[in-house]
Amino acid sequence: MNRSGLTVLSLTTLLGSLLVIPAGQAQTVTGEELANAVALPVFNVDASGTSILGRADDMALEMHRRRVMPVLDTEEVALPEADTDVTPNLDIDLDGEMTPEMMPEMDPEAMSPVEISAVDFYNRGVGFYNEDDYARAVTSFSAAIAVDGDYAAAYVFRAAAKLAMGDPTAAMADYSTAIYVEPTYPLAHYSRGALFYEMGELASAMEDFEQAIALNPEYVEAYDYLGLTAAAIGNHEMALAHFDSAITIDPEYAPAHMHRGVALIELREYETAIAPLSTAIDLDNDYAEAYINRGVAYYRLGTFPAALDNLNEALDIDADSTEAYYNRSYIYASLGRPNDAIADINTVLSQQPDSVEAYMARGTLYSSQGNNAAAIADFNRVLELDINSGEAYRQRAVARLDSDNVIDALNDYSNAITLDPVNEGIYKGRADAYAIYGDLPAAIADYTYAIELDNTYTEAYAARGRSLYESGDAHGAYQDFTHVIRQNPAAHADVYYYRGLTLVELGDPFGAQSDLQAAADRYLQAGEANGYRAVLQHMSQL
Numbered sequence: 001m002n003r004s005g006l007t008v009l010s011l012t013t014l015l016g017s018l019l020v021i022p023a024g025q026a027q028t029v030t031g032e033e034l035a036n037a038v039a040l041p042v043f044n045v046d047a048s049g050t051s052i053l054g055r056a057d058d059m060a061l062e063m064h065r066r067r068v069m070p071v072l073d074t075e076e077v078a079l080p081e082a083d084t085d086v087t088p089n090l091d092i093d094l095d096g097e098m099t100p101e102m103m104p105e106m107d108p109e110a111m112s113p114v115e116i117s118a119v120d121f122y123n124r125g126v127g128f129y130n131e132d133d134y135a136r137a138v139t140s141f142s143a144a145i146a147v148d149g150d151y152a153a154a155y156v157f158r159a160a161a162k163l164a165m166g167d168p169t170a171a172m173a174d175y176s177t178a179i180y181v182e183p184t185y186p187l188a189h190y191s192r193g194a195l196f197y198e199m200g201e202l203a204s205a206m207e208d209f210e211q212a213i214a215l216n217p218e219y220v221e222a223y224d225y226l227g228l229t230a231a232a233i234g235n236h237e238m239a240l241a242h243f244d245s246a247i248t249i250d251p252e253y254a255p256a257h258m259h260r261g262v263a264l265i266e267l268r269e270y271e272t273a274i275a276p277l278s279t280a281i282d283l284d285n286d287y288a289e290a291y292i293n294r295g296v297a298y299y300r301l302g303t304f305p306a307a308l309d310n311l312n313e314a315l316d317i318d319a320d321s322t323e324a325y326y327n328r329s330y331i332y333a334s335l336g337r338p339n340d341a342i343a344d345i346n347t348v349l350s351q352q353p354d355s356v357e358a359y360m361a362r363g364t365l366y367s368s369q370g371n372n373a374a375a376i377a378d379f380n381r382v383l384e385l386d387i388n389s390g391e392a393y394r395q396r397a398v399a400r401l402d403s404d405n406v407i408d409a410l411n412d413y414s415n416a417i418t419l420d421p422v423n424e425g426i427y428k429g430r431a432d433a434y435a436i437y438g439d440l441p442a443a444i445a446d447y448t449y450a451i452e453l454d455n456t457y458t459e460a461y462a463a464r465g466r467s468l469y470e471s472g473d474a475h476g477a478y479q480d481f482t483h484v485i486r487q488n489p490a491a492h493a494d495v496y497y498y499r500g501l502t503l504v505e506l507g508d509p510f511g512a513q514s515d516l517q518a519a520a521d522r523y524l525q526a527g528e529a530n531g532y533r534a535v536l537q538h539m540s541q542l
Contacts, residue, residue, distance in 0.1 A: 118148035125154070129161055137161040152182035156191055168195060186216040190225070197229055205229050220250045227259055236263045254283040258290045265293065270300040288317040292324055299331055307331045322348045329361060338365050356385050363395060372399040390419035394426055397433070406437045424453035428460045435463070440471040458484045462495050469498055474505040493522030493531055501538065509542050516542075 125140030141158035144151050159174035175192035178185060193208030206229050212222040227242030240263050246256035258280040264273035274297050280290040295310030311328040314321055325344040332341035345362045348355060363378030379396035382389050397412035413430035420426060431446030447464035451457055465480030481499035484491050500515030516539050523531035 116143075116147070118144040118151050118154065120144075121147065122151065122154050122157075125157065125161070129157065132164075134161040134164045138165070150181040152178040152185045152188060155181070156185075156188050159191065163195070168199065171195060172199075184215055186212040186219055186222070189215065190219065190222050193222070193229075194225060197225065197232070202229055202232055218249050220246045220253050220256070223249065224253070224256050224259060227256070227263070231259075231263055231266065236266045239263045252283055254280045254287055254290070257283065258287065258293060261290075261297070262293050265297055265300065268300075270297045273297045286317050288314040288321055288324065291317070292321070292327055295327060295331070299327075299334070304331055304335050308335070320351070322351050326358065326361070329365075333365060333368075338369055341365055354385055356382050356389065359385070360389075360392060360395070363392075363399075367395065367399050367402070370402070372403045375399040376403075388419055390416045390423075390426075393419065394429065397429060401429075401433050401436065406433055409433045410437065422453060424450040424457055424460065427453070428457070428463065431460075431467075432463065435467050435470075440467050443467045444471065456487075458487050458491075462491070465495075465502075466498055469502050469505075474502050478502045478506060493519045493526065493528065496522065497531065497535060500535075504538075504542070513539065513542055 121140050121144035125137045125144065128134075128137035128140055138158055138161045141154045141161065144154040145158070148154075155174045155178035159171040159178070162168075162174065163171040172192065172195055175188055175195060178188035179192065182188065189208045189212040193205045193212065196202070196205035196208060206226065209222045209226040209229065213219050213226070216222070223242050223246035227239040227246070230236070230242060231239040240260060243256045243260040243263065246253055247260070250256075257276045261273040261275075261277035261280065264270075264276070274294060277290050277294040277297060280287055281294065284290070291310045291314040295307040295314070298304070298307035298310060308328065308331045311324050311331060314324040315328070318324065325347045329341040329344040329348075332338070332344065342362055342365050345358050345365070348358045349362070352358060359378045359382045363375045363382065366372070366375035366378060376396055376399050379392045379399065382392040383396075386392070393412045393416035397409040397416065400406075400412060401409035410430065410433050413426060413433060416426045417423070417430065427446045427450040431443045431450065434440070434443035434446060444464055444467050447460050447467065450460040451464070454460075461480045462484045465477045465484070468474075468480060469477035478499060481495055481502060484495050485499070496515045497519035500512045500519060503509075503512035503515060516535050520532055520535040520539070523529075523535060
């Protein structure tokens with residue numbers, strides 16, 4: 001799910017482990033004790049998602065963000081050695097009922113059955129959970145709850161097990177029950193907040209994280225998640241403040257440093273972002289996500305070799321990281337290595353065969369290589385997966401126009417405009433298609449609307465000038481070409497060439513001679529022989 005506004009690809013694991021309570025301890029543990037003794041369930045969240053690299057030029061690809069549902073993960077916790085005379089080897093069905101075969105072995109002379117405490121069942125659930133046996137963990141936590149209906153910790157960790165089994169609805173119910181039976185339990189508020197965050201209920205998530213902090217002002221992870229939630233609503237300055245609070249409490253908490261760097265990337269403070277990302281790496285040298293995001297910062301700064309080094313480091317740590325492959329493809333593209341970029345995207349697609357972003361990226365790369373058939377096939381696949389992708393229509397239109405399929409290109413541009421009616425680039429693209437098709441009035445109308453959307457769009461002015469010239473409006477064409485040259489005296493040779501032709505039409509041979517000479521110089525410098533010859537031919541006729 002793509003909720004965070006962060007540029008990051010993934011959030012580091014919030015390390016922790018379940019508490020095993022000694023069998024001789026009281027069955028009910030207070031919320032305050034649990035807050036201090038029970039470590040957090042671990043939620044692997046895709047950062048801010050950290051970011052993907054954005055478009056630097058025509059070779060760059062769309063920004064990609066990914067998020068995964070939280071997955072509880074714990075360090076191995078050793079169960080206390082059981083006294084076989086006290087703690088029998090029990091199991092309970094999901095309803096908390098003991099079946100005959102699950103009854104403890106007892107001495108036939110025994111006068112009374114052995115009593116099993118809620119804590120015993122809880123500890124048993126911990127053991128199953130750490131063995132990734134989530135169904136039996138749920139069974140044991142349910143047994144603890146059957147013995148003690150107010151056992152908040154059992155509700156929280158049963159929720160974690162249910163979440164691991166892919167049932168967030170049941171997990172949410174258990175988190176809420178834990179809060180109901182023990183409103184002052186910080187872990188319950190934090191855990192429910194993390195699930196609200198993943199479900200996109202950001203206001204509710206923020207309330208739970210704030211409540212967790214109110215109950216435990218030193219709750220580093222809650223501050224970190226609060227920062228992620230602020231980033232998800234686009235308030236990166238607020239996110240920075242929360243990450244700073246987490247760092248103040250625990251300067252060695254690597255995730256907060258990484259997320260701080262990611263927030264700075266979102267604020268386009270790329271150079272400043274490198275320091276906190278480097279700190280995260282210093283604290284945890286195996287932090288693949290931090291390397292990825294530091295690579296993003298270097299990419300944004302145009303330091304492509306350093307960006308590539310960081311992405312390679314990330315892949316050395318996690319060879320299966322689709323985020324790293326995806327990001328590295330941007331860097332390869334910017335380094336002029338499109339085949340390597342495509343190879344990385346192919347790796348992504350081998351793991352995520354329905355990735356819209358990957359197909360878009362590969363299609364863009366194929367277009368840049370002039371492989372329009374392959375590009376169109378990828379954009380077709382994007383539209384199969386997402387019929388409302390205006391960018392796929394636009395990119396397919398470009399590939400079709402480049403393949404001389406003007407009619408289908410016009411249809412694609414029109415579909416793209418329907419989905420994105422205020423994008424000046426799409427109007428300019430459709431205008432180019434109309435001009436090639438020979439419908440100059442339609443082309444001029446689209447160029448004009450593109451200029452109305454962005455009056456600094458010099459490419460649209462230049463293209464409209466040519467269409468006006470070809471439609472016989474020399475005065476209007478002269479105004480457009482002059483506007484472009486005033487904005488950029490180093491404009492392309494074509495602009496000077498066509499203004500020179502326009503001046504010929506307007507009866508100004510001396511002005512035409514000057515512009516055509518300027519065009520000739522630029523064509524010659526750029527090695528454009530055809531343009532140079534065309535200019536010389538016109539100059540010979542003056």
